[in-house]
Amino acid sequence: MKQKHLVLAMLVIVLSMLLVSGxxxxxxxxxxxxFSVTGRASFLGDxxxxxxxxxxxxxxxxxxxxxxxxxxxxxxxxxxxxKAVSAVNKLLHKDKVIAIIGPSTTPTTxxxxxxxxxxxxxxxxxxxxxxxxxxxxxxxxKTAQSDLLAVAAVxxxxxxxxxxxxxxxxxxxxxxxxxxKQLLSQxxxxxxxxxxxxxxxxxDTDTTAQLAKIKAAGPDAIVCWGTNPxxxxxxxxxxxxxxxxxxxxxxxxxxxxxxxxxxxxxxxNILPTGKILVTxxxxxxxxxxxxxxxxxxxYQNKFSGNVSGFGGYAYDAVNLLANALKGSSGDxxxxxxxLEATKGYVGATGEFNFTAQDHNGLSxxxxxxxxxxxxxxxxxx
Amino acid sequence: xxxxxxxxxxxxxxxxxxxxxAVGLSMLYSSTELINFAHGEFVMIGALAMxxxxxxxxxxxxxxxxxxxAAGCMLGLVFERLAIRTARNPQPxxxxxITVGASIFLKGAAMIVWGKDPFSMPSFxxxxxxxxxxxxxxxxxxxxxxxxxxxxxGIHLFLKQTLTGKAMVACAVNKKAAWLSGIxxxxxxxxxxxxxxxxxxxxxxxxxxxxxSSYDMGTILGIKGFxxxxxxxxxxxxxxxxxxxxLGILESLGAGLISSALKDxxxxxxxxxxxxxxxxxxxxxxxxxxx
Numbered sequence: 001m002k003q004k005h006l007v008l009a010m011l012v013i014v015l016s017m018l019l020v021s022g023x024x025x026x027x028x029x030x031x032x033x034x035f036s037v038t039g040r041a042s043f044l045g046d047x048x049x050x051x052x053x054x055x056x057x058x059x060x061x062x063x064x065x066x067x068x069x070x071x072x073x074x075x076x077x078x079x080x081x082x083k084a085v086s087a088v089n090k091l092l093h094k095d096k097v098i099a100i101i102g103p104s105t106t107p108t109t110x111x112x113x114x115x116x117x118x119x120x121x122x123x124x125x126x127x128x129x130x131x132x133x134x135x136x137x138x139x140x141x142k143t144a145q146s147d148l149l150a151v152a153a154v155x156x157x158x159x160x161x162x163x164x165x166x167x168x169x170x171x172x173x174x175x176x177x178x179x180x181k182q183l184l185s186q187x188x189x190x191x192x193x194x195x196x197x198x199x200x201x202x203x204d205t206d207t208t209a210q211l212a213k214i215k216a217a218g219p220d221a222i223v224c225w226g227t228n229p230x231x232x233x234x235x236x237x238x239x240x241x242x243x244x245x246x247x248x249x250x251x252x253x254x255x256x257x258x259x260x261x262x263x264x265x266x267x268x269n270i271l272p273t274g275k276i277l278v279t280x281x282x283x284x285x286x287x288x289x290x291x292x293x294x295x296x297x298x299y300q301n302k303f304s305g306n307v308s309g310f311g312g313y314a315y316d317a318v319n320l321l322a323n324a325l326k327g328s329s330g331d332x333x334x335x336x337x338x339l340e341a342t343k344g345y346v347g348a349t350g351e352f353n354f355t356a357q358d359h360n361g362l363s364x365x366x367x368x369x370x371x372x373x374x375x376x377x378x379x380x381x
Numbered sequence: 382x383x384x385x386x387x388x389x390x391x392x393x394x395x396x397x398x399x400x401x402x403a404v405g406l407s408m409l410y411s412s413t414e415l416i417n418f419a420h421g422e423f424v425m426i427g428a429l430a431m432x433x434x435x436x437x438x439x440x441x442x443x444x445x446x447x448x449x450x451a452a453g454c455m456l457g458l459v460f461e462r463l464a465i466r467t468a469r470n471p472q473p474x475x476x477x478x479i480t481v482g483a484s485i486f487l488k489g490a491a492m493i494v495w496g497k498d499p500f501s502m503p504s505f506x507x508x509x510x511x512x513x514x515x516x517x518x519x520x521x522x523x524x525x526x527x528x529x530x531x532x533x534x535g536i537h538l539f540l541k542q543t544l545t546g547k548a549m550v551a552c553a554v555n556k557k558a559a560w561l562s563g564i565x566x567x568x569x570x571x572x573x574x575x576x577x578x579x580x581x582x583x584x585x586x587x588x589x590x591x592x593x594s595s596y597d598m599g600t601i602l603g604i605k606g607f608x609x610x611x612x613x614x615x616x617x618x619x620x621x622x623x624x625x626x627x628l629g630i631l632e633s634l635g636a637g638l639i640s641s642a643l644k645d646x647x648x649x650x651x652x653x654x655x656x657x658x659x660x661x662x663x664x665x666x667x668x669x670x671x672x
Contacts, residue, residue, distance in 0.1 A: 040497075042497060043497075043498075172642060198636075198640075198641040198642075199641050199642045200641060201644070201645065203597075203598065203601045204592075205395060205398070205588060205591060205592035205602075206391050206394060206395050206591060206592065206633075208387060208390070208391040208517075209387070209388045209391045209392070209633045209634075209636040209637040209641070210636055210637070210641045212383075212384050212387035212388065212391070212516070212637065213384060213636075213637050213641075216383070216384045228499060228593075229499040229501075229592075229593035229595065232499075232501065232593060233591075233592055233593060236591075240510045240517055240519050241387070241510070241517045242510065242517060257498060260501065261499060261500075261501040261593055262501070263501060263503070
């Protein structure tokens with residue numbers, strides 16, 4: 001008899017706890033995050049996670065959204081699509097979030113989009129791959145600039161510099177392949193001829209064979225498309241082979257690490273980059289300058305360490321989502337509609353203007369062209 | 382013409398690195414019949430130790446090289462003592478799986494010690510590249526090829542001229558008979574481990590200035606070294622050396638003349654072809670199995 005009472009009492013306690021937590025949950029907007037915090041892509045995921053936590057804290061300190069506190073549930077995908085899928089299932093079914101930010105890389109994003117679409121939960125990816133938003137899915141957005149825009153920015157600069165023939169050298173992984181596709185397909189539009197297209201392995205120790213071949217083909221410039229450390233090897237080899245035509249790099253190397261790795265060989269390299277790298281060089285009239293300065297100050301106060309453009313993707317994603325949450329009372333359909341209606345949001349990455357046909361919302365103006373001189377960035381006009 | 386020379390230069394440089402790695406692998410195989418899949422990680426340890434000793438601490442170059450080689454050797458001995466000798470069931474397959482495990486462990490440990498970012502290192506000598514037939518020859522390439530030749534020559538002399546070396550050869554030919562005639566075969570195995578790991582470290586030290594060193598650089602280099610040793614005939618010193626050079630040159634010519642996207646494929650298809658025609662490798666002597 002006594003035991004029965006005990007069981008009953010416990011049941012009551014558990015039930016009341018459930019009720020209480022249910023009541024609390026109604027006041028909180030739960031949003032999910034999936035980032036490659038550890039593993040190969042940790043240089044993306046780590047600043048993204050930190051930025052998201054910082055932003056949520058800031059928003060809560062300012063009173064939340066329409067009186068609702070934000071709560072971030074963040075999982076680490078380790079850059080592994082399988083882990084991203086298990087994370088998204090946890091977010092959707094266990095944590096029941098109303099929107100998701102991330103993942104950090106294109107493969108992990110593509111692995112989870114079907115799950116978020118099915119559950120009709122808005123997703124704002126921080127990955128660059130153009131496949132994420134083409135064709136446009138109503139529930140999927142992204143904040144990172146596409147390769148499409150980076151290539152357009154490079155070709156625009158080449159056109160002004162009078163470069164007509166180029167040789168391209170891309171890394172043989174998803175990043176390089178995607179870049180190669182854009183380089184080849186957009187060349188004609190800018191009146192540029194690709195005379196030779198070569199590739200190198202992400203772990204290759206030497207690329208002189210490829211560079212010698214390109215040099216022999218006699219282009220006006222070489223475009224190298226890859227992420228560290230490969231392009232630094234290319235830059236070093238190009239210097240050793242005394243190749244004196246301009247070497248263009250992709251936005252994938254836009255970090256001080258590239259200059260450190262390539263050393264002297266980095267000088268003279270030209271690349272497109274997000275504005276965050278050159279904030280102090282920007283015109284005061286640039287609307288992004290203030291946003292970037294604020295973000296950098298807040299980030300450096302909290303984490304010590306430099307900001308990167310990657311953290312900026314999460315910065316924009318959280319802000320875009322926070323704006324969309326306003327007046328939505330947590331309704332996912334409304335959040336989605338608000339996101340799609342976003343116009344003229346000036347963020348760390350660029351100015352976002354979403355439409356039903358464009359869920360990236362950026363223009364080539366999100367990139368600036370920089371040249372490395374004496375081991376530091378200089379802005380090209 | 383100019384390009385062909387350039388492809389050859391670049392092929393010989395990478396080839397010499399593969400050769401040094403292959404020599405280490407082959408050396409260990411002939412004395413212990415063990416294929417060490419953690420061999421590539423010793424290359425990584427050599428390169429990263431060099432980053433620490435030369436770039437960070439600023440030791441003079443010869444001292445830093447000696448230190449990095451010593452670090453590689455020491456690690457090889459520790460590895461033998463802790464992982465290989467303690468194996469309860471020393472079947473070759475068990476030991477090979479242990480080396481795979483050790484490879485993952487070393488990679489993880491290096492990631493913790495040195496972090497995930499790659500490191501860059503200046504060239505050993507600050508000379509300009511030399512032009513021969515219009516192709517650029519890097520000073521570091523000369524360093525690498527010299528180091529490879531000196532190392533292989535040194536091991537050759539050691540095995541042929543010194544008593545310890547001859548004892549090692551004896552162990553390799555017939556362990557039991559060597560033991561019966563008073564050669565401490567176990568000690569020879571340990572020595573082989575040390576030398577093999579040292580070879581790996583040397584490869585890492587000399588390759589570091591032409592490429593970027595990071596905790597995960599070892600695996601692919603280990604595999605390339607393994608291929609080179611197979612081409613030359615596992616267990617043969619100069620066979621492994623020639624195999625390394627051949628693999629490097631094939632890769633570079635494949636990249637230059639056919640397509641860089643197929644670079645690795647060309648090299649591996651040739652490896653399969655060679656093994657199909659000569660299963661023992663190109664330079665494996667028919668009667669004497671090893672050395």
